[in-house]
Amino acid sequence: MITPAQIRAARALLGLSIDQLSAESGVSAFLILQVEDEKSATLDQATMLTLRGALERAGMSFLADGDCPPGGMGVRLVARHDTGEGLRPENLNATNDG
Numbered sequence: 001m002i003t004p005a006q007i008r009a010a011r012a013l014l015g016l017s018i019d020q021l022s023a024e025s026g027v028s029a030f031l032i033l034q035v036e037d038e039k040s041a042t043l044d045q046a047t048m049l050t051l052r053g054a055l056e057r058a059g060m061s062f063l064a065d066g067d068c069p070p071g072g073m074g075v076r077l078v079a080r081h082d083t084g085e086g087l088r089p090e091n092l093n094a095t096n097d098g
Contacts (some may be wrong), residue, residue: 001045001046002048002051002052002062002073003073004035004036004037004038004043005038005073006062006073006074006075007032007035007036007051008092009074009075009089010055010060010062010075011036011054011055011088011092012089012092013060013075013077014055014058014059014060014077016058018032018033021051021054024054024057024058025050025051025053025054026050026054027047027050027051027054031047032051035047035048035051041078046098052072056057059077059078060075060076060077060078061075061076061077061089062074062075063074063075063076
């Protein structure tokens with residue numbers, strides 16, 4: 001299972017807004033906001049798998065604990081399909097989600 005932090009990191013690496021990920025995955029922007037919120041009580045596994053599939057199609061690879069030394073979960077940019085600069089992670093916020 002992937003984590004909310006991995007979804008946020010993958011979106012940042014790809015330079016995708018929440019609306020763009022919503023369009024690619026078919027998951028509502030509101031639900032993506034809930035999924036990315038670490039405080040969400042429960043995460044629907046089907047939604048997480050849908051988001052993972054969309055992000056993998058966009059060029060991300062998700063790493064499980066122990067996949068890559070020294071360990072820990074993470075994401076890896078396998079391929080980038082656009083030529084734009086995207087958003088730097090520190091600039092990823094609600095203002096540029098639209």
